[in-house]
Amino acid sequence: MSETPKPDGATVERFRAVMLPHLDAVYGFARWLTRDPVVAQDVAQEAMLRALRYFHAFRGGEPKPWLLRIVRNTWTDMRAKSGANDRPLEEIEDRAAEGPDPEQSALAGDRRRHVAAALAALPAEAREILVLREVEDCSYKHIAAVLDLPIGTVMSRLARAREKLAVELRGRLGRSEHGLPDM
C-alpha cells in the first residue's frame, strides 16, 4: 500500500464527486455487517480513506460495488486485527428488540423491527448477500463484484440465504398473515 501514489488535490476533488455520493450506501452496508452503529461509522470512515488511497486503480465503472467491496474488506481486516468475533446473537436480538429509540424513529413499527431482528440474526454470509440484494439493490453482477464470487455462486448463496431468513421470519411473524414462504 505504501507503493501507491499519494492522492493530490485534483484526485481528492474527483473522489469527492464520484465516491462521496455513495456514503449512505457505505454506511448502510457497514451498519448491517457490523450490527453496531458506532463501529459502522469507524468502518465506513476507514473504508472511505482506503478507497481514496486505491482511487488511482478505479477505472470507471460502477462506483458503488467498488466501494462496498472495500467496506467489506475493511470490516474483515478490522475484525481480524481486534481479534473480535461477531457479537453473541442474543445481545443483538435483545438490542434489536428494544424498540425504537428516539434517534432511530425510522425503525418504528413492530413488523419492521421483527424483520430487522431476523436479518440481524442471520450468519454473516447470508446477511451480507441479502443486504446487497434487497437493501442496496445490487444486481447479481454487482454482488459478484462485491463478494468476489462467480455469478452461479451468488445465485445459490442468495437462495440459501432466503431460506434461512424465511425460517427466522417464521419464528417472529405469523406466516399466514404476511404470506411468508411455507417451504
Add this chain to the structure above:
Amino acid sequence: MDCPTCEAMVDAYLDGELSASDSAEFERALEACPDCRKRLEAGRAMSGLLRELPLEPAPDLLRARVERELRAIAGALRPAAPGRNMRWMAMAASLIVAVSIGWVGGTLTGRVGPGDDELVSTFMRVASSEHAVDVASTDRHTVKPWFAGRIDYSPPVHDLTSAGFPLEGGRVDVVGGRKVSVLVYRHNQHRIALSLWPSSAADVPAKVTMRDGFSMAEWRHAGFEMHAVSDIAPAEMSAFAAALDKAIDADR
C-alpha cells in the same frame, strides 16, 4: 418447462435477472405450476418486507469526519513554492506572537471567545473513538487531579451518570490558542465534549444552537466558561447543561 427448471428460475425472475424471452417463458410455465406460483408469491412477500426496512443514512458526524479527512489530505498536499512557504512561516510566527498576547490580555479574563470551528474540532477529536480521552475514568477524583500540572487551573469535574450523562474522562486541547481542559461525557451512544476555563464574568444561562448538525451550548456558571459540542439533540444538550450546573451548585 418442467418444474425443477421453473423453481430454479423463480429467484432470478424476482430479481429481474432473466432476459425478456426467459421471463416470458417463465410466466407461461407459471400458469401450469401452482407450487411455483406460491413460491413466487412467498419470495415477493419476503423481498417486500426487506425493502420496507428504513434506510439509515450516514450520520452527520460520519459525513463531517470524512469531509474533514478529505480536507486535511487535500490541504496537506497543496503545492507551495519555496518563497511562498517562507512568507507563510514568517506570518505564522507573527501570528503565534499575536495569539500569545491575545491570550494574556484577553482569554484569561474570558473576553476572547473561541471560534466554533475550534470547538467542533475538539469534539471531532473526542468523537473519533480511537483516542477520545487522555485520562479515562468515571471517577472525578481521578480525572480532576490529572489536570494538575497540565493546565493552569483546576476545572470542576462531576460524574453525571444519574442524569444520563456518565463521565468518560478528560483531555487537554488547545482552544483560542490556550490549553484548556476538556471533559468527555457520554449520552447513549454519543459523546459530548465540554471545554471549560475560568472566567470572572457573571453567570449566563446556557444558550443552545445548532450548527452543521451539531448541538453547541455555551454558558457561564460558577466562575467557569463552558462550551459543549455534541451530535445529540438540542433538548438533550440543554438537559446536560442543567445537570452540570446542578452538580456544581450541589458541591459548593
